[in-house]
Amino acid sequence: MKSTDGGTSWISPVSIPNSAFNNFEYHLVVDSSGVVHVVWWLGNETYHSRSTNGGASFSSPIQVRSGNSYNGYRTNNAIEPVVASDGTGNVYVAYGAYTVDGAGNFVGYNVWVSQSTNGGFSFQPEFSINAISSQQKMPRRIRATPSNFYVLYMDETNNDLYFYRRNVGTASGNTGRLNANMGSVQYDGDFAVAPNDMTVYGTYSDTTGDYEGNITFCKSTDGGITWPVCTRVNDNANRQQFSPRVGLDSMGNLHMAWADGRSNGRLQIYYAYSIDGGTTFSSNVNLSLPVTQTDFTQPHVVIDNPNSALYVSATRNYSQVVVARMSTTPAFQDTNAPVGSITINSGASFTASTGVTLSLSTSDAVGVVGYYVSNSSAVPSAGQGGWTAVSSTTSLLTNVPYTLSAGDGPKTVYAWYKDAAANVSTTASATITLDTTPPTNGTLTAIASSGQVQLNWSGQTDSGSGVASYKLVYGSGSTPPADCGGTALATSSPYTHTGLTNGQAYSYRLCTTDNAGNVSSGATATATPQPATTQGFYVLMPCRLIDTRNTNGPYGGPALNGGTTRNIAVTGVCGIPTGIYALSVNITATGSASNGWLTLFPGPAGASMPFVSTINYSSSRTLANNAIVRVANDGTINIYNSGPAVVHGIIDVNGYFK
Amino acid sequence: MKKIVLQIALVVIAAVVPMRLLAQAGPYQYYSLTPCRVADTRSAVSTNGGPQLTAATRDFQIRGNCGVPFGAKAVSLNVTVTNASSTSWLTLWPSGTTKPFVSTINFDSSVSALANGAIVALSTNSNDLSIANAVGGVHVILDVTGYFQ
Numbered sequence: 001m002k003s004t005d006g007g008t009s010w011i012s013p014v015s016i017p018n019s020a021f022n023n024f025e026y027h028l029v030v031d032s033s034g035v036v037h038v039v040w041w042l043g044n045e046t047y048h049s050r051s052t053n054g055g056a057s058f059s060s061p062i063q064v065r066s067g068n069s070y071n072g073y074r075t076n077n078a079i080e081p082v083v084a085s086d087g088t089g090n091v092y093v094a095y096g097a098y099t100v101d102g103a104g105n106f107v108g109y110n111v112w113v114s115q116s117t118n119g120g121f122s123f124q125p126e127f128s129i130n131a132i133s134s135q136q137k138m139p140r141r142i143r144a145t146p147s148n149f150y151v152l153y154m155d156e157t158n159n160d161l162y163f164y165r166r167n168v169g170t171a172s173g174n175t176g177r178l179n180a181n182m183g184s185v186q187y188d189g190d191f192a193v194a195p196n197d198m199t200v201y202g203t204y205s206d207t208t209g210d211y212e213g214n215i216t217f218c219k220s221t222d223g224g225i226t227w228p229v230c231t232r233v234n235d236n237a238n239r240q241q242f243s244p245r246v247g248l249d250s251m252g253n254l255h256m257a258w259a260d261g262r263s264n265g266r267l268q269i270y271y272a273y274s275i276d277g278g279t280t281f282s283s284n285v286n287l288s289l290p291v292t293q294t295d296f297t298q299p300h301v302v303i304d305n306p307n308s309a310l311y312v313s314a315t316r317n318y319s320q321v322v323v324a325r326m327s328t329t330p331a332f333q334d335t336n337a338p339v340g341s342i343t344i345n346s347g348a349s350f351t352a353s354t355g356v357t358l359s360l361s362t363s364d365a366v367g368v369v370g371y372y373v374s375n376s377s378a379v380p381s382a383g384q385g386g387w388t389a390v391s392s393t394t395s396l397l398t399n400v401p402y403t404l405s406a407g408d409g410p411k412t413v414y415a416w417y418k419d420a421a422a423n424v425s426t427t428a429s430a431t432i433t434l435d436t437t438p439p440t441n442g443t444l445t446a447i448a449s450s451g452q453v454q455l456n457w458s459g460q461t462d463s464g465s466g467v468a469s470y471k472l473v474y475g476s477g478s479t480p481p482a483d484c485g486g487t488a489l490a491t492s493s494p495y496t497h498t499g500l501t502n503g504q505a506y507s508y509r510l511c512t513t514d515n516a517g518n519v520s521s522g523a524t525a526t527a528t529p530q531p532a533t534t535q536g537f538y539v540l541m542p543c544r545l546i547d548t549r550n551t552n553g554p555y556g557g558p559a560l561n562g563g564t565t566r567n568i569a570v571t572g573v574c575g576i577p578t579g580i581y582a583l584s585v586n587i588t589a590t591g592s593a594s595n596g597w598l599t600l601f602p603g604p605a606g607a608s609m610p611f612v613s614t615i616n617y618s619s620s621r622t623l624a625n626n627a628i629v630r631v632a633n634d635g636t637i638n639i640y641n642s643g644p645a646v647v648h649g650i651i652d653v654n655g656y657f658k
Numbered sequence: 659m660k661k662i663v664l665q666i667a668l669v670v671i672a673a674v675v676p677m678r679l680l681a682q683a684g685p686y687q688y689y690s691l692t693p694c695r696v697a698d699t700r701s702a703v704s705t706n707g708g709p710q711l712t713a714a715t716r717d718f719q720i721r722g723n724c725g726v727p728f729g730a731k732a733v734s735l736n737v738t739v740t741n742a743s744s745t746s747w748l749t750l751w752p753s754g755t756t757k758p759f760v761s762t763i764n765f766d767s768s769v770s771a772l773a774n775g776a777i778v779a780l781s782t783n784s785n786d787l788s789i790a791n792a793v794g795g796v797h798v799i800l801d802v803t804g805y806f807q
Contacts, residue, residue, distance in 0.1 A: 448727075478694055478724045503804075504692050505725030528725030530689045537688065582690035582804060595770045597738075601693050612693040612801035614736055616771035626775040628734045628803050630690035657688050 032087030037120055039064070039093050044077035046095050050120045064093045064114045068125035072102050073132050075112055082151075084144035090168070091116040092149045093123070094139035099132055108134035111153045111164075113142075129153075129164050129173065141190055145197055150224065152191050152202070158183035161204050163191065163224035176225040178218060184208040191224075192248035195394060200224045201254060201278055203233070203244040212240040215258050219278050233272050233281045236262055241270075247301035247310070251334045252365025254278050257287070257299040257312045267295040269314045275335055287312055296322070337423035338364035340371075342415040344402075344432040350465040350516035351432050354404040360396065362417040362425065367392035372416045375405060377429070382422035392420060408435050408464050435464030435516035444472075444510040446525035450532040452498040455490065457510050457523065465515035474508045477610075480524035484511035500529045503602070503630050535581050535657040542586075543574035545651045549591070562596065562643015567605035571635035574653050580631050584655040588624040589617035594645035600629045603636030617647060628657075686731050686806035693736075694724035697800040700740075705785065710741070710795050717753045717785035720802065730805040732779045733787075737763050737800060740771040744794035752781035753788040765796070777806075 026040030036051040038058065047061035065078040075097035085091045097112045110133070114126040130137055135157040143150045151164040160182060166173030179185045189204035200220045205213035214237060218230040233256055234241050240261035247255040253275050260270040268288035272281040288296045294317055302311040313323045340362030345351055362368050370387040372380045380386060390396060396417075404411045410433045417425040442459030460467055472490040474497065475481045489497065489508075500506060506529070511522040546568055550556035555573065560566060571578045589598055597613040615625040629637050641647055697718050701707035705719050721728045737748065745766040751758050763774040780786040789798060 501692075503690050503725075505694065526722075526725060528689075528691060528727070535688045535690075582688065597771065597773075599693070610693045610695070612695045612736070613738055613771075613773060613799070614693070614801070616738055616740070616769075616773045618769045618771075620769070623772070625736070625773050627736060628688075628690060628775070630692060630804065657690065 027082045029083055029085060031085035035085065035087075035119065037083045037085050037091060039081040039083040041079045041081055041095070044079070044098075046078035046081040046093060048083065048091070048093060048116075048120055048123070059120075062122070064095070064123050064126075065097070065112075066114070066123070066125040069102070070125065070127050071132075073099050073107065073110075073128065075126060076100055078112070078114075078126075080138050082139050082142045084142040084149060085120070086144040086146045086149070088146050089117055089119045090144060090146075090149070091120040091123075092142055092144050094129070094142045094151050094153070096138040097126075099128070107132055109136045109138065111137045111139050111151065113149075113151065129166070130162070130175070140188060143191070143193055145193060148193075148197050148223075150191065150193060150200070152178065152189055154185070154187070154189070159185045159187070159207075161185050161189045161202070163200065163202060163220070163227075165200075165223045165225075174223060174225050176220070176227065178202045178224075178227055179204055179206060179216075180218070180227070180230055181206070181208045186213040186242045188243045190245045192246050192254070194248065194252075198223050201246055201248060202227060203246045203256060205242040205244060205258070206232075210237055212238060212261070213242050215241050215244045215256070217244075217246070217254075217256065217274075217278050217281070231278060231281065233284075234258075234260065234262075234270070235272075235284050240267070243298060245299050245301040247303045249303045249310075250305040250366065252277065252336065255301055255303065255310055256281070257301050259297045259299060259314075260284075260286075267297055269296045269299045269312060271312065288314070334366045334419060334421040334423065336365060336419075338362045338368045338417040338419050338425045340368075340396075340415065340417040340425050340428050342373075342413060342428045342430045344413060344430045347430075348432060350435055350514075351404070352434075352436055352514075352516040352518045354406060354434060354436075356402050356404060356432065358400050358402045358413060358415070358430075360398050360400060360415055360417075363395045364417070364419045364423075365394065366419050366421065367394055368396045368417050369420050370418050371396075372418070373400070373402065374414050375412065377412075377414050377427065379427060380416055380424070382418045382424050387418065404432070404434050408437060409433065433465060433516070435462075435514060435518060437462070437464050438518035438520040439467050439512040439514050441520050441523045442510075442512065444508060444523035444525045446506075446508055446527035448527035448529045450502060451500050451529050452496055453500060453506055453508075453527045453529060454494060454496050455508060455510075455525070456494045458493070460510075460512040460520070460523075462512070462514040462518075464518075467512055468515045469513045470510060471513070472508060472510050474506055476504060476506060478505040478507055478526050480507040480509045480526065484509055484519065484522055501633075502529045502531050504528065531581065537584075537655055537657055539655045540575055540653055542652055542654045545570065545574050545585070545653050547650045548648045549650075559591070559646040559648050560598070560639065560641035561646050562594075562641055565609060565638050565640040567603055567636050567638050568651075569636050570631060570653075576653065576656055577658065578635060580635070580656045580658045582628050582630045582657040583637065583653055584626070584628050584657075586624055586626045586652045586654065587615050588622060588650040588652070589615055590622040590648050590650070592617055592645050592647035593619055594643065595619060596642040596645065596647060598642070598647070598649060599640040600627055601638050601640070602630045603632035603638055604634045605636065605638070607632070607638060609638070609640050613642075619645070631656075688734075688804055688806055690804040691725050691802055693801050693803050695799065696720055696724045696726070696802050697798065699797045699799070706800075710797050711748075711789065711791040712795055713746075713791055713793050715757065715788055715790040717783070718787045718789060718800065719785045720780055720787050720800075724802050726802060726805045727807065730780060730807050732777055732806040733802050734775070734777045734804045734806075735800050735802055736773055736775050737798065738771055738773040739763060739765050740797045740799070742767045742794065742796040746791055746793040746796060748792075748796075748798065749790045750776060750778045751788055752779045753786055754781045754783045757788065757790055
């Protein structure tokens with residue numbers, strides 16, 4: 001049957017073809033695609049039929065159970081089915097089954113599930129969702145989302161309700177006991193799943209301390225593994241109260257109905273709602289009044305979110321089905337403001353720039369429709385200007401650029417969120433300290449010794465955010481690096497820079513970074529490592545070391561070509577010993593066709609030439625100059641001719657330093 | 659006659675005693691350096707840069723540059739002149755003292771560039787080396803090759 005006027009009138013019943021309902025329970029759902037799924041059991045089998053035209057006609061029933069073996073067990077029948085559909089093609093049918101082992105011996109009644117992945121056209125071989133045992137178990141409710149399916153089943157051995165949750169695509173699930181006390185459940189229960197697929201609301205009639213049963217509501221936030229918080233819903237006690245049902249509307253409100261024997265010993269349907277996620281419930285309302293001398297049982301709760309309508313059906317006098325439509329109930333008013341938070345630059349303590357990124361996070365059971373950001377703590381009203389609209393969403397996480405006010409110091413940014421019902425969240429705020437001032441350069445000292453330079457620094461301070469790190473860089477030569485880019489030589493003081501060449505200048509720059517990321521321009525220092533031993537001067541009888549006018553050879557020709565460098569070994573000739581430090585020479589240039597210059601500098605061969613000159617020559621005459629030339633550790637010097645013409649070079653030595 | 663000449667020479671020596679005291683300090687050890695251009699008046703205007711020398715005295719800063727430590731007492735240099743406008747000579751001496759009547763390099767305008775090696779004492783002033791050009795204008799380049807300390 002179907003009603004399109006809120007249940008006031010119903011179209012004529014439609015028969016499902018090839019079916020013959022008996023008196024046992026059937027179960028019906030409409031999924032989010034509008035497909036109606038019906039399951040029932042006849043004889044020993046469970047059947048499924050579907051309607052894709054709003055119930056005007058139904059498909060031919062198919063048997064759900066395959067009887068195939070699963071983990072060494074199989075089903076011999078399928079009774080008391082329940083059905084769920086996620087609206088995307090997955091249909092789940094849970095049923096109790098007479099379970100036998102591989103030898104065909106009866107083991108017990110267990111809960112099995114058949115899954116269809118094609119919307120119910122066919123079902124895959126069934127699987128059990130509990131450890132097979134002789135204890136009698138029957139499914140009570142099943143629900144499905146695109147990512148999970150959930151089954152509430154009764155273990156009738158001790159009257160306990162167990163909640164089962166399985167993630168789509170996995171081969172096993174989690175099971176938790178819903179009722180807090182063992183063996184305390186009156187026959188039946190129900191549950192609802194929140195959109196996050198982890199918060200589950202369960203209800204049952206608890207007989208602990210009251211044999212008649214109290215309507216008990218429990219909440220789980222771990223997908224039904226534990227149910228730590230339970231609340232009594234019925235506002236009286238010591239009356240027969242059972243068959244609770246729970247519904248969750250799109251605003252996060254909970255609606256409960258149950259059969260209640262508190263009035264004249266007759267059973268009537270009572271209703272209560274919660275607008276705080278089940279922490280507290282409203283006063284109980286008798287939906288069955290003013291009917292008397294009548295029993296109402298087996299309630300069902302159906303929520304029509306688009307129309308903000310609530311339907312409660314029941315069986316009257318065990319023979320008639322009645323439906324109550326409750327509209328504009330208090331529970332449908334959204335009184336819960338969004339809950340939100342704000343962070344600046346992912347929670348950083350400091351920033352060097354006024355341009356920051358705010359991370360706005362908020363959630364609301366109905367939907368967040370806007371946020372308001374300000375550097376003032378004045379709470380905005382929902383209707384004033386300045387709100388940024390967002391598409392209604394139950395959970396919002398967005399990053400937005402924001403410009404802090406200028407001037408170093410702490411900056412607090414406030415955020416509020418609102419929903420469509422104009423509820424404004426409490427104030428969320430975050431603080432970050434703006435520091436645009438780099439640390440002071442302080443001082444860097446470089447003290448040279450043989451082959452190394454000792455570096456110390458001090459006096460680097462930062463008042464805005466504090467010094468975070470140091471970076472020392474260096475370069476060869478007397479000019480410090482222009483900035484602190486490149487590889488760090490050291491990051492803490494003192495530091496000894498070793499492995500250096502004596503006589504070669506090294507220059508350093510120390511930059512300091514503060515906690516906001518500002519980098520100082522840096523302090524600089526230059527030092528030249530020198531040998532630890534003193535250098536004495538030794539006189540030589542003047543001796544011609546090299547003359548390129550002579551026959552080609554190590555100390556002869558050819559003439560020096562323009563733009564080239566020649567390496568000359570100086571030890572072992574002219575009485576020059578090994579291990580010398582510098583050479584005193586007279587250098588003569590002659591025979592050139594152009595003006596140019598010669599540069600004497602330390603070896604080894606291939607060493608980079610410093611941009612200096614030792615003698616400038618001209619085409620018109622022979623010129624000489626004296627010089628002291630450092631000798632490399634390998635006992636060589638280099639001579640470079642700028643050219644462009646070739647020139648003859650003559651080097652006469654007259655002494656050395658050692 | 660001979661005797662008179664000798665007396666005059668003694669007077670001249672006595673007059674320059676304060677300056678010679680500096681020159682007599684020591685002994686110092688020699689530390690060689692990878693050659694390094696410490697001054698070039700053809701560069702942009704700065705302490706050790708431009709402009710070109712005129713017929714005047716100018717002070718340069720050697721210690722603290724090119725690896726020459728502040729404790730250096732003298733440097734070994736190569737002095738190069740270029741773009742000389744006339745026949746002239748340079749005198750190099752420690753700044754802050756009386757200019758001695760000596761020459762470090764003599765040149766004329768006929769050669770494009772000319773160089774000479776020199777060892778010059780340094781004063782403890784910030785700008786520790788004085789250079790005087792006798793006549794006209796000339797560019798000066800100083801390349802250090804070592805120091806005495």
